[in-house]
Amino acid sequence: MQEQEGKYIFGVVKVGDKGQIVIPKEARKVYDIKPGDALLMLGDQKGIALIKTEVFQSVIDQAMEGLTK
Secondary structure, eight states, X not given: OEEETTEEEOOOXXXXXXXXXXXXXXXXXXXXXXXXXXXXXXXXXXXXXXXXXXXXXXXXXXXXXXXXX
């Protein structure tokens, strides 16, 4: 794993026959991803990103809180 200012490179993963990927152990450790966790997949023309749903929900809750004030 390479790290620079909070940015990581965990290596290359391959897509299996069923469209599955394995999240590298170090990435699971850094982001505290455990079996059964739900991840939201986001993307654009340049690529994809995964975020734990509870992290995403927390951001949405904060944004909504700001709207109601």
